[in-house]
Amino acid sequence: MSVTAAFETANSGLSKSYDYVAPFRPPKVNKEPYVEVEMPPQQMVVEALGKHTATVIFSHGLGDTARGWYPVAKELQSRFRHIKWILPTAPIDRVTLNAGMSMNSWFDIKTLMPPSPGVPTDEDEAGMLKSVSRIQQIIADEVDAGIDASRIVVGGFSQGACISILTGLTSERKLAGIVSLSGWLGLSDKAKSMATDHAHKLPILWGHGNADNIVRYSWGSDSIKALQKMGFKDIDFHTYPGMGHSFCDEEQDHLTAFIAKVLPEATSIFLAFVLVPILAAYLYSTAPKLPSPSTRSTPASPIVGMTAPLVIPATGKHTATVIMVHGLGDTGSGWLHFARHFAALFPHIKFVLPTAPTRVVSVAKQGMTAWFDVRKFGNSDPGLEDQEGMMESVGVVEELVGEEVRGGVREDRVVVGGFSQGCVVTLLTGLTTERKIAGVLGLSGFLGMADRIASNDKAKTLPIFWGHGTGDQMISITRAEAGVEQLRGQGLKNIEFKVYAGMPHSTCPEEIADVEAFLRKVLPE
Numbered sequence: 001m002s003v004t005a006a007f008e009t010a011n012s013g014l015s016k017s018y019d020y021v022a023p024f025r026p027p028k029v030n031k032e033p034y035v036e037v038e039m040p041p042q043q044m045v046v047e048a049l050g051k052h053t054a055t056v057i058f059s060h061g062l063g064d065t066a067r068g069w070y071p072v073a074k075e076l077q078s079r080f081r082h083i084k085w086i087l088p089t090a091p092i093d094r095v096t097l098n099a100g101m102s103m104n105s106w107f108d109i110k111t112l113m114p115p116s117p118g119v120p121t122d123e124d125e126a127g128m129l130k131s132v133s134r135i136q137q138i139i140a141d142e143v144d145a146g147i148d149a150s151r152i153v154v155g156g157f158s159q160g161a162c163i164s165i166l167t168g169l170t171s172e173r174k175l176a177g178i179v180s181l182s183g184w185l186g187l188s189d190k191a192k193s194m195a196t197d198h199a200h201k202l203p204i205l206w207g208h209g210n211a212d213n214i215v216r217y218s219w220g221s222d223s224i225k226a227l228q229k230m231g232f233k234d235i236d237f238h239t240y241p242g243m244g245h246s247f248c249d250e251e252q253d254h255l256t257a258f259i260a261k262v263l264p265e266a267t268s269i270f271l272a273f274v275l276v277p278i279l280a281a282y283l284y285s286t287a288p289k290l291p292s293p294s295t296r297s298t299p300a301s302p303i304v305g306m307t308a309p310l311v312i313p314a315t316g317k318h319t320a321t322v323i324m325v326h327g328l329g330d331t332g333s334g335w336l337h338f339a340r341h342f343a344a345l346f347p348h349i350k351f352v353l354p355t356a357p358t359r360v361v362s363v364a365k366q367g368m369t370a371w372f373d374v375r376k377f378g379n380s381d382p383g384l385e386d387q388e389g390m391m392e393s394v395g396v397v398e399e400l401v402g403e404e405v406r407g408g409v410r411e412d413r414v415v416v417g418g419f420s421q422g423c424v425v426t427l428l429t430g431l432t433t434e435r436k437i438a439g440v441l442g443l444s445g446f447l448g449m450a451d452r453i454a455s456n457d458k459a460k461t462l463p464i465f466w467g468h469g470t471g472d473q474m475i476s477i478t479r480a481e482a483g484v485e486q487l488r489g490q491g492l493k494n495i496e497f498k499v500y501a502g503m504p505h506s507t508c509p510e511e512i513a514d515v516e517a518f519l520r521k522v523l524p525e
Contacts (some may be wrong), residue, residue, distance in 0.1 A: 043088040043138075046073040050081035054151040054176070054263040055142045057086045057135060059160030061182075063103040063474065065089045068506050069157070072252070079256060082265040086138055090131070090159070092473075097364065101377045103473045104504070106131040106159045107186075112364065114219040115188060128166060128186050135167045143173070153263060155179025155205075158215055158245065162186040165223075168202050169195045177203040177262040179255065182215050182245055185223035192230050200231035205258040207251045209243025213358065213368040214329050242307075244331030244355075244369065249340075307331075309354040309400065312339040316347030320413040320438070320523040321404045323352045323397060325422030327444075329368045331355040335419070345516060348525045350409075352400055356393070356421075371421045372448075377474065382451035390428060390448050397429045401437065415523060417441025420475065420505065423466075424448040427483075431459045439463035439522040441515065444505055446475050447483030464495045465518040467511045469503025 044066040048054075060068050066087035073085035090104040097109045107127030115123075135154060143149055153176045156164040161183020168178040169191060183206075185191055204227070208220040217239070224237055238254050310332040314320075322342070324335050332353030339351035356369040363374050372389030397416055405411050415438045418426040423445020430440035436458050442465065447453065464487075468480040477499065484497045498514050 043086060044070055044073075045087070046070070046077050046085040048080075048082055048084045049077060050265075052084050053082045053147070053265065054080075054153075055084045055086060055147050056153045056155065056179075056259065056263070057088070057138050057142075057164075058179070059088055059106065059131075059135065059154075059156035059163055060090065060104075061156070061158030061160055062090075062095065062105055062109065063505055064157075065104055065471070065504050065506075067502075067504070067508065071509065072247075076256065076259070080259060080263070080265070083259070083263060086142075088134065088138065093127075098377050101473065106163050109159075112214060112216075114184070114216065114222060123187060125187060125190075128163065131163045132167050132170060135163060136171060139167075139171065139173060139175070149173035150176055151263060153177045153179060153259065155181070156183065157181045157247065158183055165204075166191075166194075168204075169199045171199075172196060174198050175202060177205065177258065179258065180204065180206045180220075181247060181251065181255075182208055182212055182220070183223075184215055184219045185226055188223065188226055191226065195230060201234070202232070203234040203258075203262050204232065204236065205254060206235055206237045207240065207254060208238075209240045209246065209248075209333070211242050211331055211333070212245045213331075214245035242331070243333045245329060246331070246334035248333060248336060307355045309352050310336065310339075311353070312336070312343045312351040314348055314350045315343060318350050319348045319409070319525070320346075320415075321350045321352060321409050322415045322417060322441070322519070322523070323354070323400050323404075323426075324441075325354060325371070325393075325397065325416070325418030325426055326356065326369075327418075327420030327422055328361070328370050328374060330419075331369055341512070342516065342519065346519060346523070346525070349519070349523060350404075352404070354396065354400060359389075371425050374421075382449060385448060387449050387452075390425060393425045394429045394432065397425060398433060401429075401433070401435060405435070411435040412438050413523060415439045415441055415519070417443070417465075418445065419443040419507070420445055427464075428453065430462050430464065431487075432456065434458070437462070439465065439518070441518065442466040443507060443511070443515075444468055444472055444475060444480075446479045447486060450483065450486060460491050461494055462492065463518075463522050464492065465498070465515065466495060467498045467500065467507075467514060469500045469506065469508070471502045471504045474505035 058069055060066060066089040069087055073087060090106045092102050093105050094100045094102050095105050095109055097111065108124035110122055139149065139152055142152055154164040154167050155178060161180040164178055165180055165183060166186055168175055206224060208217055210217045224235055227235060236258060240248055240251060324339060326332060326334050332355040335353050339353060343351055356371045358367045359370050360367050361370050361374050363377055371393040373386035375384050401414050401416065404414050416426040416429050417440060423442040426440055427442050427445060428448055430437065431453055440462060466484060468477055470477050484495055487495060496518065500508055500511055
């Protein structure tokens with residue numbers, strides 16, 4: 001949903017996703033596979049590398065698990081050796097918005113529309129407060145273990161951000177701060193009466209993408225205004241242009257600076273409150289940034305209203321291209337981390353990240369970025385599929401491939417790939433294209449149009465990597481397996497199908513390692 005859903009992601013997409021797709025964060029160090037368990041752990045802990053003097057409790061978004069944010073915690077572990085990270089996993093429950101489908105959720109969601117001023121909210125108050133109570137218990141456990149409450153930050157993404165805000169508002173303990181990434185103020189009509197006397201003094205980091213189609217940017221900014229009316233003055237609000245329901249490098253920079261400010265590793269009052277904040281601000285301002293993705297001047301798409309794809313240029317001689325297509329509710333920016341991770345490994349490869357147009361999605365009853373309509377979650381009946389929308393999006397990917405070929409890249413040096421909805425579209429592209437492309441990279445998807453798809457002769461030898469998690473509650477592993485078997489029955493023998501035990505509708509370090517091996521095989525330098 002990167003991740004996502006969502007969400008990852010939406011990304012980020014969401015995975016890494018819609019709200020329930022985890023935004024993708026590739027591991028830069030320690031490519032550890034997840035523990036192979038059928039169900040995700042109730043919580044994951046990244047221990048402090050040094051003396052433990054502070055704790056960050058970070059909660060994921062809808063449909064995700066602790067694993068979705070584990071790579072972020074691991075990446076920041078070495079930067080903050082005194083901090084322990086606790087990543088709880090939400091219980092599995094039915095979600096009204098997603099047609100009653102069961103998934104990891106901190107509370108039920110009936111609509112993605114923000115509440116109207118003065119109108120009581122139709123929110124799952126009991127579910128929200130139950131989740132707040134769980135986070136409060138984690139805080140209490142940390143305090144009992146010797147960590148002062150003023151050295152504890154609560155934060156989260158999307159649903160997790162909503163829970164963290166309510167936790168900070170209602171906690172009798174004076175915490176170090178709140179982190180809200182792509183979140184909103186829940187129970188806004190009651191929040192003022194629920195807040196403790198000292199809550200308004202809490203520092204808050206709030207990040208939000210202005211292209212977020214899940215928790216809309218206006219919902220986030222209105223939430224901040226509501227908090228300011230309640231007396232909150234220390235709100236560090238950052239807008240990320242073009243970012244959907246996801247997470248980006250710049251936002252991680254701001255997260256790092258915020259944690260350095262509110263949870264300093266210090267041995268004196270001077271260090272804690274004077275020198276460290278100044279140093280954090282200096283390091284952020286002078287830190288080298290990854291090059292920004294370029295954009296095309298015009299959308300290379302037959303669909304009116306599509307934004308221009310993001311492009312990560314090859315850092316060496318450009319001889320190959322990967323076109324990576326996001327999932328429902330996400331944008332191309334949700335997969336920037338994915339592209340940058342592999343761009344560093346493959347200097348000859350350019351990455352193209354298109355963004356789907358906004359259309360009304362039946363199950364959500366509102367507009368969001370989508371490659372095709374979704375009429376029922378978990379549907380396996382081709383008669384309910386938006387096959388016209390699928391093939392329209394196949395045309396978009398075909399046009400992007402054609403643009404690369406016209407630019408001098410051989411067609412057998414182009415890989416098309418995608419996550420969730422993007423996987424569906426790129427699988428269909430690989431099966432129907434008259435071009436002999438290098439391969440298809442499919443993550444957490446299914447075979448669309450299974451009742452009528454017939455691969456052409458070129459597809460018989462097409463290399464396909466298909467990865468799927470056994471814990472996927474959006475697209476079941478059995479549906480993915482059925483697609484693989486159907487294609488093999490049609491004579492496609494070059495399918496590498498990988499199953500990841502316990503992985504939800506997301507991605508994981510083990511899968512990223514397998515993707516790397518696939519790209520080395522089909523797009524050698």
